[in-house]
Amino acid sequence: MYSALSLLTLAPAFAATILLPREGAGPTINFGNNTGTPKHLASGILYGLPDNQQQIPSALLDGFGFNYGRAAGAQVGGGWCYGQAPYEQRFASALSNYQLTRAHGGSFVLMLHDLWGFDTTQNSSCAGPGDNGDWASYDKFLNAVIADINKYKMQSNLIIDIWNESDNAPFWGRSIDQWLAMWGRGYYRLRAAYNSGTVQLSGPTTAGQPNFNNDWFTSWASYVKKNNSIPDQYVWHEESGDSSSMSSSYDGLVAILKQNKLPLKTVNINEYAVFDEQVPAGSAFWISQLERYNAIGIRGNWLGGTQLHDLAASLLSKPNPNEYASTGYFPNGDYQVYRYYSQNMTGNRVGTSVSVDGKFDAYATVGGRFAKVLMGVRPPTTGTYTVTLNNLTALGLAASGNLNVQTWKFPVGNDVHYSEVDGPTDLGNIGHSYSGNTLSLPYFQTDRTTTYAWEFAVGK
Ligand SMILES: *[C@@H]1O[C@H](CO)[C@@H](O)[C@H](O)[C@H]1NC(C)=O
Ligand SMILES: *[C@@H]1O[C@H](CO)[C@@H](O)[C@H](O)[C@H]1NC(C)=O
Ligand SMILES: *[C@@H]1O[C@H](CO)[C@@H](O)[C@H](O)[C@H]1NC(C)=O
Ligand SMILES: *[C@@H]1O[C@H](CO)[C@@H](O)[C@H](O)[C@H]1NC(C)=O
Numbered sequence: 001m002y003s004a005l006s007l008l009t010l011a012p013a014f015a016a017t018i019l020l021p022r023e024g025a026g027p028t029i030n031f032g033n034n035t036g037t038p039k040h041l042a043s044g045i046l047y048g049l050p051d052n053q054q055q056i057p058s059a060l061l062d063g064f065g066f067n068y069g070r071a072a073g074a075q076v077g078g079g080w081c082y083g084q085a086p087y088e089q090r091f092a093s094a095l096s097n098y099q100l101t102r103a104h105g106g107s108f109v110l111m112l113h114d115l116w117g118f119d120t121t122q123n124s125s126c127a128g129p130g131d132n133g134d135w136a137s138y139d140k141f142l143n144a145v146i147a148d149i150n151k152y153k154m155q156s157n158l159i160i161d162i163w164n165e166s167d168n169a170p171f172w173g174r175s176i177d178q179w180l181a182m183w184g185r186g187y188y189r190l191r192a193a194y195n196s197g198t199v200q201l202s203g204p205t206t207a208g209q210p211n212f213n214n215d216w217f218t219s220w221a222s223y224v225k226k227n228n229s230i231p232d233q234y235v236w237h238e239e240s241g242d243s244s245s246m247s248s249s250y251d252g253l254v255a256i257l258k259q260n261k262l263p264l265k266t267v268n269i270n271e272y273a274v275f276d277e278q279v280p281a282g283s284a285f286w287i288s289q290l291e292r293y294n295a296i297g298i299r300g301n302w303l304g305g306t307q308l309h310d311l312a313a314s315l316l317s318k319p320n321p322n323e324y325a326s327t328g329y330f331p332n333g334d335y336q337v338y339r340y341y342s343q344n345m346t347g348n349r350v351g352t353s354v355s356v357d358g359k360f361d362a363y364a365t366v367g368g369r370f371a372k373v374l375m376g377v378r379p380p381t382t383g384t385y386t387v388t389l390n391n392l393t394a395l396g397l398a399a400s401g402n403l404n405v406q407t408w409k410f411p412v413g414n415d416v417h418y419s420e421v422d423g424p425t426d427l428g429n430i431g432h433s434y435s436g437n438t439l440s441l442p443y444f445q446t447d448r449t450t451t452y453a454w455e456f457a458v459g460k
């Protein structure tokens with residue numbers, strides 16, 4: 001917890017010249033590389049919204065930049081495979097979440113697997129689409145979903161996720177071939193109802209990341225090429241902890257697309273971050289990773305019971321978090337990172353690079369006369385890194401001189417995901433001398449949760 005403070009109290013005079021432990025070359029920020037207007041792409045949430053649309057104060061949802069939802073009534077009722085009424089219960093929950101997302105100007109991913117009933121609670125009386133070669137129920141299901149979307153006028157900003165994590169047995173538990181047959185069938189039925197200018201389609205939505213060893217992803221890619229059923233968004237999940245990163249996944253995607261002569265399209269990581277990463281350090285890390293690839297990001301949701309449909313995917317809490325209908329919502333420490341990211345980091349983005357070890361990333365913007373750098377070390381990593389601020393003259397600053405850098409600390413409370421935190425802590429301004437158009441500063445990560453941002457005034 002003394003990380004940035006010790007830097008501020010001990011190191012400032014030497015920051016530009018001090019020899020740091022060689023643990024890590026950290027991110028480099030290139031202020032000469034304008035990468036466009038921020039759209040706070042990483043502010044989506046999986047579930048997290050109560051069916052009562054008035055329950056969470058609107059300002060608390062806007063405050064973290066809420067702009068993408070993904071839901072379909074999981075764990076409510078039973079879903080299509082048990083009959084019409086259990087399906088309607090799920091659809092009603094999905095519709096409410098859609099309406100609330102749209103009220104905040106967001107887009108919404110509707111998941112067919114949950115409407116069907118495959119949310120891992122399914123039992124033996126819940127048959128899968130195409131079991132024993134019988135597609136009649138699936139075809140009727142698609143007709144029902146399309147009829148309801150039309151009836152409730154849900155076409156705008158709607159994305160349909162054809163199936164969640166078929167490569168993860170509890171959500172599918174059948175062969176690749178049966179999944180692909182469902183894909184082709186579903187895709188063509190939905191496309192006949194909606195062209196991609198209205199409702200979009202997304203997939204393959206695998207738990208595993210794209211690479212040539214992932215049979216689900218590679219089989220899917222060659223199938224959609226042959227079957228001509230390419231979705232509008234490519235989707236996979238980043239919930240594998242340390243074993244994956246956006247750069248390796250994205251490179252894997254590009255290689256698979258190339259091999260199959262498929263076009264590049266919008267990427268939507270519609271579940272990202274494991275629970276231990278849903279803290280200021282991990283969120284800042286993921287924001288940086290996603291923004292670099294212009295990928296939409298939807299936070300995974302690790303809560304169960306009614307908390308799944310509440311608490312904004314662990315950005316909010318309340319005095320009685322297990323009482324679904326109770327109120328008194330407040331933000332947690334992680335929320336404050338998203339607030340800063342979406343409300344304060346305005347202007348334009350600039351290019352950054354990830355640390356050499358891949359565990360420390362940064363997201364930076366320039367606007368409103370300030371440059372802002374939000375940094376995040378991927379939990380559970382700790383250590384010391386050097387952050388390099390390059391091309392300072394692109395900000396109208398001199399090639400050498402003194403730069404006053406302000407530090408914001410983003411902590412969590414005692415109960416990491418449930419304690420109230422109302423804002424970052426201002427650790428003050430420190431002057432650093434620099435030359436050669438560049439300033440290198442040490443960054444100390446001593447715990448698994450806290451993160452920091454730096455701000456300084458630009459010269460124009
Ligand atoms: C400065 O920015 C330009 C344009 O993005 C880039 O070509 C150059 O490599 C940058 N210099 C440094 C030291 O990052
Ligand atoms: C399966 O679950 C459904 C819905 O909850 C229930 O109605 C049905 O009795 C269950 N069937 C079996 C075999 O457990
Ligand atoms: C999709 O699959 C993942 C991995 O099993 C799971 O954690 C997640 O809850 C699923 N999403 C939904 C919305 O069911
Ligand atoms: C794609 O697959 C679906 C489902 O099997 C089939 O109905 C459709 O004709 C296929 N289209 C092409 C172009 O192969």
Ligand SMILES: *[C@@H]1O[C@H](CO)[C@@H](O)[C@H](O)[C@H]1NC(C)=O
Pocket residue numbers: 340343344408424
């Ligand atoms: C972020 O912006 C808001 C609104 O302008 C402002 O009230 C708040 O103090 C800013 N927070 C930080 C950390 O700069």
Ligand SMILES: *[C@@H]1O[C@H](CO)[C@@H](O)[C@H](O)[C@H]1NC(C)=O
Pocket residue numbers: 030033035292350351352
């Ligand atoms: C600018 O940033 C983008 C996005 O991170 C990166 O792809 C590109 O290589 C960068 N260009 C330079 C000159 O640094």
